Amino acid sequence: MESIDIKTPSKQYPVFLGTQVIEQLPFFIEKNYSDITKILIISDEKVASIHLHTVKELVEKTGKQVLEYIVPEGEHAKTFDVFYQCQSFALANGLNRKSMILALGGGAVGDVAGFVAATFMRGIPFIQLPTTLLAHDSAVGGKVAINHPEGKNMIGAFYQPEAVFYELSFLHTLPEKEIRSGFAEVIKHALIQDLDFYKWLISEIQDLTAITDEQYLYMIKRGIEIKASIVQEDEKETGVRAYLNFGHTLGHAVEGLLGYGNFTHGEAVLIGCVYALKLSQHRVRLDFDVVEFTEWVQSLGYKTFIPKQLDHASLIQKMKKDKKTISDTITFVLLNEVGSPVLVEIEDGHIMKQIEEMI
Amino acid sequence: MESIDIKTPSKQYPVFLGTQVIEQLPFFIEKNYSDITKILIISDEKVASIHLHTVKELVEKTGKQVLEYIVPEGEHAKTFDVFYQCQSFALANGLNRKSMILALGGGAVGDVAGFVAATFMRGIPFIQLPTTLLAHDSAVGGKVAINHPEGKNMIGAFYQPEAVFYELSFLHTLPEKEIRSGFAEVIKHALIQDLDFYKWLISEIQDLTAITDEQYLYMIKRGIEIKASIVQEDEKETGVRAYLNFGHTLGHAVEGLLGYGNFTHGEAVLIGCVYALKLSQHRVRLDFDVVEFTEWVQSLGYKTFIPKQLDHASLIQKMKKDKKTISDTITFVLLNEVGSPVLVEIEDGHIMKQIEEMI
Structure with missing residues (x-):
């Protein structure tokens, strides 16, 4: 224990x-x-x-x-x-x-x-x-x-x-769909704070239905430790806690527009992570193998494209209504590198361009 | 200011x-x-x-x-x-x-x-x-x-x-009824903490429609100071903050059974104060001129009897549902003396007897 x-x-x-x-x-x-x-x-x-x-x-x-x-x-x-x-x-x-x-x-x-x-x-x-x-x-x-x-x-x-x-x-x-939803947050925690943990995940986890108790123990422990270290610093979400929002800006909008329950939280967040990784490459010069990442998560059953039925302007509108959005320009959590998040305001035009690359 | x-x-x-x-x-x-x-x-x-x-x-x-x-x-x-x-x-x-x-x-x-x-x-x-x-x-x-x-x-x-x-x-x-509602809490604050303040009130305030700005300033300041000193010690209502409930155990029940809005909060609390003062005389030997008190508050327009239409068993039931009631026996805030509150559990029989003396 x-x-x-x-x-x-x-x-x-x-x-x-x-x-x-x-x-x-x-x-x-x-x-x-x-x-x-x-x-x-x-x-x-x-x-x-x-x-x-x-x-x-x-x-x-x-x-x-x-x-x-x-x-x-x-x-x-x-x-x-x-x-x-x-x-x-x-x-x-x-x-x-x-x-x-x-x-x-x-x-x-x-x-x-x-x-x-x-x-x-x-x-x-x-x-x-x-x-x-x-x-x-x-x-x-x-x-x-x-x-x-x-x-x-x-x-x-x-x-x-x-x-x-x-x-x-x-x-x-747990049904596989539920494991997939939760595992997206495990990935997120690794990406924002711990390159070694990310490497462990990508090398160890190839099948979401075959995770052992030992693997669960390790990944949940690391996930909790990472989250706890951030929450400890910022209980009321006024500073670094925003980093936990990695993948969630677009993720929440996707989840919301599809209707809660029609797409799991983690599945939506994972699309948001792919989006934020690509945006990070363009905007803060993240050096990261996004292709390897998307192939891995696709093999685990994740979708990595923005669902076709979603209207892009509505996605942007939805993101602006997010309670973490405090001005008219949307702030994203991007990665300078794995383990090093940063908050960046992105203009609507750029957001749209990146969305259009992900359909 | x-x-x-x-x-x-x-x-x-x-x-x-x-x-x-x-x-x-x-x-x-x-x-x-x-x-x-x-x-x-x-x-x-x-x-x-x-x-x-x-x-x-x-x-x-x-x-x-x-x-x-x-x-x-x-x-x-x-x-x-x-x-x-x-x-x-x-x-x-x-x-x-x-x-x-x-x-x-x-x-x-x-x-x-x-x-x-x-x-x-x-x-x-x-x-x-x-x-x-x-x-x-x-x-x-x-x-x-x-x-x-x-x-x-x-x-x-x-x-x-x-x-x-x-x-x-x-x-x-403010209409007089509203002043009367608020003034009951002023009286309560004096009773639970400050004999001099109580003496000041009973000698200064004879007409609720003629309170001066200076009198308001003093009574509100003292009321707030008393409340603040208690809240400071006990923000989450686990200890001494219970004293602020003086008059409220019965008061809330009266207010609730009459239907919120039909009787002001303060009018109900004042009846609860009279009740608690009488109970204090019987149970903790409070030495206090309740007659002088009731005559004073009656002259200010307060009722000091339990409204006839209220069923006594229902009052007790209502008090048991109060969120401050944590066991099956009801706890009252009583006064050892003015300024010295104490929590006392009172058996239903005694509660009933005291209610019957106040109809």
Whole structure:
């Protein structure tokens, strides 16, 4: 079992990572939260059908009352309605400030459950129990949110969990599409911070359905460490945390215009990464073998072109509405080299030209 | 002009208090928030009709784009729907992380506008511009929230403003009912912390429609100082901040059962104060002239009995659902003496008996 400490200005908390780590959860709760009386597990339909029984049985060992609330899968969990329903369920079942929320699922469940925890009676503790590879990204950093029709994650908070229990055996049940979504963030973390990690990935990972527990342990650990080192410096996203947005400027726009849920987050981000790499070559003279990269990711099943049905002007409009866009000119995270990101404002004309090279 | 610094673990900010302080607002924004591009004023129908024009004209001096969004009056502003509408308006008008919200109004406007600011793109800065006496309480402490049909302020956050500009001349337009609502919190602050302040109030204030600017300045300053000293110690309401709940345990239940908006917050809290004073005499041997107190507040127009239409068992049920109630036994803030609060668990039977003495 690995234990990584995440330090932010507002809080420090551990990420426990490995196989069978979930079995430590009841002891952790008993030891640190003896005054908690009710525990609400929020999970989604699919994850609940596979893992809820196990987790609930484990948590019931604490002797505390354990409740469950099941939300829809994926981004459908991140609506205002579902957020409100969670709050109503919690109130109807007598949760109070001595209650705790467990988020059992992927990034979407973590986002909505975390935002419920952040706002229920102005904030109660929550623990993340990620079940996806993508969640290695979302479970660290304290960003919780729901979506608005005008954009993803538009309403939310910075709210850190008490702990993350990352049970690797949960990943065995992941469909390949979900692994692909999460692995894009692993690639991103390597690209923005660690050339050796990138080299390890490109040489080790040839088949997303054959990743071993050891490989998962290493890549998730490195991904979390990289993210944590950045979040540590910049909890509220005012500075270097922007580097984590590599691939996300275009990625979010692609994801948003295709409709959340129709294209996974990671698949969209990967297209954004290819775009940002090409832009980096033109604008900051990145020396990088983009051909080798695109061949590798294509072999893993990623698309590396902008979907034909997307209107280019709409993509640019969407990027301008991104909450990280603060002026009328769009800022991209580019790479001077692998491991060395930089923020660059790009004029609309250049953005368009680069898009047209990627259809 | 008075300037009181509020220090919390997460933030320090100034409260500017006096007549014409509002005129300093544009300079404050220009000096400290030069990078802000858009400013959204959230106000309610009534306040906007009186003060919005003045404030907007002032803020426009910054040269920044100024937008306005008008919410319904009072607790009607604190619904999920209004919260969502504010978010939608902000997104539709291109607000982003370089935008700021001004909350122009009483406690309800401050609560909803503050919660919008706390959650819009995970948090943007906001400034409180209180227009009521009650807001001397709500504008300090960073508690922002909306209501749920199951209870008041059930969904919210701890989120501190950048500053509070407390323009005393705004109070001149307050109806007596509103002064009465706010003055109850002034009385509460005196009772829990400062016998001399209490003596000053009972000797100085005989007519709520004839309070002078000097009297307002003194009572608001003392009220804010008392609240600030408690919040400073306990930002997240885990300890001594509970003392601020004096009168509120029963008060919230009365307010909730009568329907928010049908009885002002302060009127309900005052009944809760009388109740807590009587309970204090029986349970912790408070030595206090409750008769003198009730005669005084009655002369100011307060009711000191529990409204007849309220069912007593429902009052107890409602108190048990309060977010500050963490076990099945209700905890009250009582007074050992004026200025010396204490938390005491009271069994249902005793609560009922005391209620029956107050009908």
